[in-house]
Amino acid sequence: MSNNASEKTVSDVQSTTTEERGHEPTVEHEPSRRSACPECEGQVITEDEQSFCTDCGLIVADEWVDLSPTLNDLGLVGDADQSIETVDPLRTDKGLHTKIGRSTDGHGNPLSNEQWEKVQRLRKWHKRMQFGEKRKRTKRLNEGLRDVEMIGGNLNLPDHVVKMAAQFLRSASEARLPGGRMAWEALAGGAVLLAARASSVDRDEIDVAVATHTKAPHERVCAAARKIRCECGFDAPLIRPNAVMKVVDALDDDAIPGARAVRTWRLAQHLMQLGDQVPVGPGTPRCTVAASALYAADRLLSRKHLTQEQVAAAASTIVPTSRNRIARYSRELVDAYEAEHGTDDPGVGLEEERDTLR
Template structure:
């Protein structure tokens, strides 16, 4: 009887899948996440399959694809293979794949002698040259931008996944060759952090000013860089300053645009601003400046001109520094884009589109 039970148990054990096989098939139980607390409610964060979420409020902290194929250690080819491979880090210039060399200690933490310290410095020099590759100057500037992102995230107390998302945005900007001219790496670093915070939907009071405080660039350039990354790198993140048109409209004199016309001008200006984000028009310019141009362009499309370039520029200057030249240039480009989109300058078409999008 005992031999029969033992044989049946052996058969059942042979038919039941192992833990590794269940994981490889995608049957993954709840397990603790790398981030144990929720950034919103301080609840427990767990990981199920590829998604890390809070058990209290349901906030999705991370949603990444995880390779669950057998490792070399599972296949019996290499021992301790999972411990010998470094993780990919977007905050590193070489994505964290290169060896990290210390400055004052050896691999065991012991202090270096003068002779060995000189030898390590030589090795570090050659290591940096191989690490940054052929385009060393550009890669170094990108590495400085990544360090700026780390610094901004540490000062603001942002979660690690938000900082790494900002690093990915900066890499997209570098691949698109956005740095150059008036668009500096420092501005792009601050803009990438601003977009990452808005994409993560983290509620912070006046987050634009908070990011600009720890960025090596003024607030205007940070917002302009955020708009440039979002428009030219196709980043799926909410816009910076969504009420830019309303801010400029409120800064105008109450008697400049009558009440009924002010609503139509605001709706048409919002539509022109969305069109300017899609084309894009003035991607390296602050959204408030383009909003002012959209407001003046909407007033041009509507019958009976009410405001001048000087009035609009003066109203926009209360939010962000601008000039009549920029308002005139971008308003012409917005009106031309409107005509190319609809084949007419009839404002009723844009008003109908704006009303439909609001509903």
């Protein structure tokens, strides 16, 4: 018998019609990119994951989808969410890990004493492998991500906002921002605050709402949000864009003369923008830096009117502020102004601020 009679060619296999194949899948490596049949030049259409010729029935491509029952359908697992998990930025290993129950097995049955001890040993070794070499820092990041999830759940924030906050917190961890007075709890609240501001979620007084459910004071949450935005370079909206004006309103009415007040406020606004770019006091609440910018603007202008005690007292009505901070940050802002413009002439900054307002 000849080879042609004894062997099926690839063309014969591909030319089997859909009715003759039944439910048997055909293995194809790539989907069809053809618009005409390679055999009869007929029209090729795609239907039900198959590309075939409408004239001769040649199957040009077949993308087979496995519709077999899942483990949950077969009753082999108690919870389908534990059998297959998606990648999740809220977890330190992006969600690609196994969940180990604490008191029940996969079917929900209680564990015996021997099984419970075995599960405890498995969980211990699993955590060691999950967190890797930087186990201590990764565990702190894991706790921070849990705080982000908790805050988002209490405020009923959308999933995309919570996941954006998780990305902000991861960036803060990579930039080594936690440490000193900047705790993980404050960074978690700051990350949620930035994500809520950056999204289209319409929330009134979102900073107060976030601070209510954060394990850190309101002052530290706002400071953490500013630090993440400044240090990591995120293009997120300002937490308190009118901080300078709030400090001006908190001053006594006769602290700055009327005509002088406008020039001082505009120059302070310019210094505040420089303070965000440098940055100056990234881990400090924005109102504290705004008060320092107001005092620095008064120093740059002729005929000084403000004192450190006056500015600190006005800013303390908004957020706790000391004279030492006002003196320190005002010097840094003046240095940043001179480094930016090459002079301490206030007219340069006022001119740029005027162009910005236009």
